[in-house]
Amino acid sequence: MKPETNYMESVQAIKQRFEIIGNDPKLNRAVEKAIQVAPTDISVLVTGESGVGKESIPKIIHALSHRKHGKYIAVNCGAIPEGTIDSELFGHEKGSFTGATNTREGYFEVADGGTIFLDEVGELPLTTQVRLLRVLENGEFIKVGSSQVQKTNVRIVAATNVNMFDAIEKGKFREDLFYRLSTVDIMLPPLRERKDDIHLLFRKFASDFAHKYKMPSIKLDDSAVEILLKYRWSGNIRQLRNVAEQISVLETKREISSQTLLSYLPIENPNLPSVIGTKKSESDFSNEREILYKVLFDMKSDLNDLKKLTMELMQNGSSKVQEANKGLIQKIYGKPEENAIFEEEPRVEMLPNQNNLIQEAFEDDDDQNYLFAETVDEEETLSLEAKEIELIKKSLERNKGKRKAAADELGISERTLYRKIKQYDL
Template identity: 45%
Template sequence: MRYYLLVVDDEKNTREGLRQALERDDRVVFTAADGREALDQVQERVFDVVITDLRMPRMDGLQLLEAIQERGMDTAVILLSGYGTIETAVEAMRRGALDFITKPVNLGELELRLSKVLGQKQLALEHESLKEQIKERFGLDNMVGRSQKMIQVFETIRQIAPSKSTVLITGETGTGKELVAYAIHAGSPRKNKLFQPVNCAALPESLLESELFGHERGAFTGAVKQKKGYFEVADGGTVFLDEIGEISLAVQVKLLRILEQRQFERVGGTNTLSIDVRVVAATNADLEALVRQGQFREDLYYRLKVVTLDLPPLRERREDIPLLAETFLKQFAEENRKGPMRFEPETLERLKEYPWPGNVRELRHLIEQMVLLSHSSTLTPKDLPGKYQVEPSKEYIEIPQGTSLRSAERKIILQTLRQQGGNRTRTAEILGIGRRTLIRKLQEYGVGDEE
């Protein structure tokens, strides 16, 4: 694979020196003398990384960064400046710069950061390839995400789908459990048979038993004829039991027999029926706690969790929020014949700051609402309903004059970590660095490994 880099600097010696230093067999390095010239090149060719000076005539580095983002280009931007201040660095990162390096440039440091960026690009490409394979095989265009956690979810789906094993999907409401269940079904040998979803929480106990296992005529008042249940109808296919923690102990007994013996009787019946179904269950409850409380059978719990797949909440994969939002925006704009629509960068920042208790489902509904109510092709922060008007964190961190860059960096990292209650993953996301990088820096500062 070849990577394309663009070095932008109004000083010829600097840009030529960087070009020579960064060129490799797998890298092609172009140069530009200012932001305008760089933007012309960016519009003609896809660059993996743009390394640009901050202060330049005609168009400076921040303006170039904004122009690249407005055009929706998947290009990482590293800013260089001989006038580096903490405020400038924070502002650059807030606007979307991948990194900020002070001049004179330490080539070793630049090479390390560039190698990391290109490594992430390679990982993203591999993930896109995996996602395309899943989409091609499963037809799941709505499964969107580039975060490491979602890559792991996609990979697990690929591994477990062909098997016959029972699967337990855990995760908060709105994380996409039914979508994942269908992906498992669609990737299995049962894909041409029925996928039957059942919301166990939506049905009362008496009705749930009849819906799952069917009933004989006269089994209860109103049972005027025989009825097949979901398990019988889905013979050869997959039954998805959502909110499995809500079923009664009586229904749990019959479900356990399905899993162990593949047999059951209809409600009010005596004939034993045999079936071949795969069970995929899901819950947002703590089943282990329900087992301890005597509300869920321990033997059923262990039969269900042959394979467990945990879906992360949206707040733990905030880097996926812009991608999800853009996907939903395109979908609903097309459905409602609104024409091409876009977000202002600040709107996406507000979306990334919101905690999303309803997860992907809540985000999807919000974008649909914004598309329907908007009178413009550009969605601004003013288009967000009141509760989503979350200002990006601007808590002041005082850096005394004369503080070295290393000391300032240490103070920013440690104070951000304190503000996030010691949550290193969230701290790394806010600072725009990798979690491993954060841990390495904390070790340099003498901070222990404990969370």
Template identity: 60%
Template sequence: MNLQTIKQRFGIIGNSATLNHALKIATQVAPTDLSVLIEGASGVGKEAFSKIIHSLSSRKHQKFIAINCGALPESTLYSELFGHTKNAFTGATTERKGYFETVNGGTIFLDEIGEMPSKLQQFLLRVLEQGEFVKMGSNKVEVTDVRVIAATNIKLLENVQQGKFREDLYYRLNTVPIKVPLLKDRADDIHILFRKFAADFAERYKTSPVRLDERAQLLLENYTWPGNIRELKNIALQISALSETKSITAEALLEYIPKALD
């Protein structure tokens, strides 16, 4: 499957060299069972890369689940991943199977892996190295065959050096690193993405898409985009919904991205 087909299938827009390089690595590593660490700022589309890897792998007909390691308390995250027995803790009225059991044979995407509590890091390492885990409240060793794809929006190696993340787990996860580029480093793709978001809005609400004049396009391409693709999409939707005209000037665009003045 060539890159253009993959982009169409997964809704990835753009043709920058950095984006294509990241996609190429994803397609090359997909048929293997190697662990992958996807690095990139919030909003660049890291989860899309994990889905590409899963869909092009031998596990594609099995389950795929994504979980944000920074969104749950430690005990809840443990239960989500590894499960718990009945009465393992207050309120555990029934046994619960964790994802390493229910997704057996498939792929688990661990987003924001740098936020995983240190205690859980050792249990994840055991899964990666031995394919084993233990439910909360149990002594029974369970076996699993799950591919783990992790992602981070921080420089995880710095956390390792500061003692905040296990070094052995880092290198176990980072077998193949994929760096997803920032939107500001994909200048040629920015206007293409804007047009796509504006066209999608117009199609959904049966109207004409907004269009940027030349100066507005330059402003868009030179903005730093701290929120990356997510921020660009929000701005495209805001302009589409709120602008009284379909032709957008640079001055009008500044109402939506005032940080560009800084």
């Protein structure tokens, strides 16, 4: 048997063992590299956008290494507050700061003989980077508040979804540490570059959720599959999984049309029709897709109108505003006799993932061009921010302050949630 056949066999077996779905050549290469470096103690840096599945790589490396009986600790560097990260990683002495009532072992002490996965390593403060460099160079560290040097034998696998060269350029990350961490670089491609895997992953998630929620599996019709493949998936596999779960739970019909799928995909480009308009002659969009974009644009503009109306209602009291906005109310809600305005939720309210409203985009036919939402007027940005803050607050409340659970519920990474908490001072 040829050696490459052997490799492919082990790649397939490892993917099965770690429940990694997909057959993209770049994904296979990443898994293959993980298998190759596992028996060594080489430091590995896993790179790729948020949600591409970076967490599987350090697990593979640990499980196939001589450290497999030692501890494996995954640390999300972006989710730990700057003030406590040194203590978490390296431990502290009793009385070294207010609240340090006992001596505590840090992860580097606990994981002696094992592997530490440093996720979002680019988020480490510079002072922590100095300590980490020392561990990498000679296995030495000092607890916070101590002067005693301790030794540890830990393999480090790090991951990042930020461009480390930018971080180095901006003085946020030490160049020497970067090179120590990235002896081998394992890159995971974004989902939109794994076209053949998108539907496969969706089907797997649909079947998992059907099993979990004890209902028949959802199935996309052809037009929905087309949308699935065209979408940009900025949140990658995490976002795809989230969408599959929401549709599985919320839709009563099991055959999913493109319209239904689209209602679960964040659309937030106020300029969408004009961009599409300019691309129309170059692209091979079918009539159906153009109609769908039109529907989406109409929904978006209805949403904007609704926001304005709601704002006025809140500011001026309802009867005056209803009178003054008869036309608009009719446009959004239909004729008065056809419905009861305030009895029914407007359809746009049902759009999921409103927290991601600004950044998502659809992929254009040209692989390199995506239709980004770059210009959003200030009023809209502010109201989106308010919505985002409200969603985050509610989710944190619901999950009793547990960030991981809240991040999962919101369909964002813990690190992103942590950033937003900091950004909005929540």
